[in-house]
Amino acid sequence: MIVRKISWIIMSFCWLMISINCLAQSSASQTAYLLNLQGEIGPATQIYVEHGLEIAAANKAAVVILELNTPGGLLKSTRNIVQAILASPIPVITYIAPAGAQAASAGTFIVYASQIAAMAPGTNLGAASPIDLFNSSQQTKKQSIAMNKVQQDTVAFIRSLAELNNRNPEWAEKAVTQAASLTATQALKQQVINFVAPDVTNLLAQANGKIVKVKDQWQTLNTKNLTLKKFAPNLRENILGIVASPSVAYILLLIGIYGIFFELMNPGMIVPGVIGLIALLVAVYGISLLPINYVGISLLIAGLLMMILELFVTSYGILAVGGIIAFFLGSLFMFDRHVPGYEVALSIALGITIVTAIFFLFILRLAVKSQQRPIVSGGEELIGASGVVVEVDKTQLMVRVHGELWQAVCESSLPVGKKIIVKDRNGLLLNVAPEKN
Secondary structure (H helix, E strand, O other): OHHHHHHHHHOOOHHHHHHHHHHHHHHHHHHHEEEEEOOOOOOOHHOOOHHHHHHHHHHHOOOOEEEEEOOOEEEHHHHHHHHHHHHOOEEEEEOOOOOOOEOOHHHHHHHHHHHHHEEOOOOOOOOOOOOOOOOOOOOOOOHHHHHHHHHHHHHHHHHHHHHOOOOHHHHHHHHHHHHEEHHHHHHHHHHOOOEEEEEEEEEHHHHHHOEEEEOEEEOOOEEEOOEEEOOOOHHHHHHHHHHEEEEEHHHHHHHHHHHHHHHHHHOOOHHHHHHHHHHHHHHHHHHHHOOOOOHHHHHHHHHHHHHOOOOOOOOOOOHHHHHHHHHHHHHHHOOOOOOOOOOOOOOHHHHHHHHHHHHHHHHHHHHHHHHOOOOOOHHHHHOOEEEEEEEEOOOOOEEEOOOOOEEEOOOOOOOOOOOOEEEEOOOOOEEEOOOOO
């Protein structure tokens, strides 16, 4: 009897645990995570997607939706995002939206990597060339060979994604080699996407029942009555997105240089040095994540050095003009302009060049000149000044300097009326010497 009761209790407990587990899994599987990918694809986007996929997997979400609108981005970050999608145990749906959105360049690879791809009406995708393949007349032989290698590697990459998710590989190759683009309707006809959906609700309705391959295993999507959970980037990802912006990194770099320069010009101010050092370190971190052009950086630094030298060297404006030109060109060439969205805007480069030129060639020139002038006021101005002895009292003298009476000492005896020169000052006592005739 006791054994039966114990067995019944154990079985009841096991059934309870199984029921709770099934209920938790059922509840978790009713969630669709929505990640919003807007703007250029870069390191911040990559970290955001990887984080979102990890959280969705940890919470056993039914699907992850990547709402995509991008002009392109960095190929390295794109590859990492693709790897994260392929490694995810949760099916990924890429949805190009809203109307008017695009999935150009890097966005096309993300579309091809996803188990389900959809587009809103009035959107487009394509133009997936990794670098500028159309200026071949201006390329050297070595550059052409290098670009051909990159092109062939990228073609193989996107074709492998097309074969993996049963999408049109021929058009994928054209997107890379010919910068081909498609509208939503054309993409559906050419089997580049699975369907066209006006909104997320319709998207989930059409995705329901689709059989997809996730990590080499076939799954049937159950997207009915899912709760949509928007996954926003955290503080770190937001800050990284700002810092990794070319224009922001460029401005931070200059703030850092100016701050440290101010500190060197005026030792002890501390505040410019602290701000400059922090800005410079943050800028270096942001720049390290971007497609940097070292020729551009060299021109930028050379331009600053030439403008600084103009303050101390008589070049009749040659250094100033050369510095302004080098600084402006360096600002434009600082980042690889072949990557969409990863360049310093012309208006920002021009504006900062003008401000920098005014600062170095006018404001700072006046400051340097003022430091080089002899002191005309204060106690230090007395040193080197002429005076006359007006009273002699044993070892101390009374002298008149600039119309004022001062106590003075001298290594030699001086008569009244003798002209003197002030050698030093100690409080209210002057150290004087006889003036040489």
